[in-house]
Amino acid sequence: MTFLSLSHLQKSFGPVQVVNDFNMDIEKGEFVSFLGPSGCGKTTVLRMIAGFETPSGGTITVAGKNQAGLKPNQRNIGMVFQAYALFPNMNVFDNVAFGLKVAGRPQQEIASRVKEMLGLIKLEHLADRFPYQLSGGQQQRVALARALAPKPQVLLLDEPLSALDAKIRVSLREEIRMIQQQLGITTVFVTHDQEEALSISDRIVVMNAGCADQIGTPAEIYNRPATRFVASFVGTLNLIEAKVIDPAANRVSIGDQGVTLREPVGPVKPGDTISLALRPEAGSIAEGAKGDTALTGEVISSNFLGSVVRTRMRVGPSVISFDMFNNPGLVPPAAGDTVTLRFTATDLLVIRD
């Protein structure tokens, strides 16, 4: 059942429209990420949900209640920001207690709720510390506890991990997801990091220029990008230029090599150019590799990335990257080598804009 509904949301700053007919229904307990490049309007949508910005059009409802006209403190929403927004002059306990004190909760209830929250983020032992005595990761955990203490209906996270170093970012995102699931709290998470969004979300909204380009589960977004923008923004997808040979037979050419696609090429005629997508992990150049489709090309480079070696090869007008799992015996192809990549025709997706 829909819990948080965003319907035909619009936002303009002066003449500039930054959110343009944004629609989404979020279920109770869902973890939804807004993913998109800088400036696409993610934070503006979040700030409208929180009540910090007034929509220029459209409606926001939470649990069936229209939020129009409600101030941020009347919305029962918890928010965590990118920069550590803890009160520097208050210790951890007082920071977490803040919302409960403002709400006038009794002393005893505040003490037990703060204890519970500090237990949740595993920082009971640091209750007396001040923000400057905490690491960045600890500060963000306190910010999370402070947001959750008043039992909000919705949790909003605005790039809460982007100021942290890579290792802490990964462990804290897993912790956030565990806490979110434990509490069953409806959560919206803003990020421009596709790996982050793919790893912790129930669903992802890929935003482009103020609109939702695609809404889907991480697997749907990664495996079946709906638009060229989603394809290029999510994952390191190959975008391959192909020429239509026979639309009825879904026959195209990539450079001078013919390929039969499994899906319809769409309303095109012979000679038209279309875009295809292929994941770098889809194919193999190993001897005896399986696959009903093959592309042969000249290797440009091979780069060691740790768990995989990524090789780039030129096929007609396109450069195609493919990955080989690293193992001690692996000899990656060298620049100038000719290799044949085998894959299944279903791995080649037709990208429509």
Ligand code: ATP
């Ligand atoms: P980032 O990841 O960089 O935070 P974002 O996707 O969250 O990007 P927003 O912060 O929502 O983007 O901003 C969307 C656009 O709206 C940007 O072009 C921004 O400059 C503009 N904008 C945001 N707030 C205001 C404001 N108060 N007045 C004028 N323009 C604004």
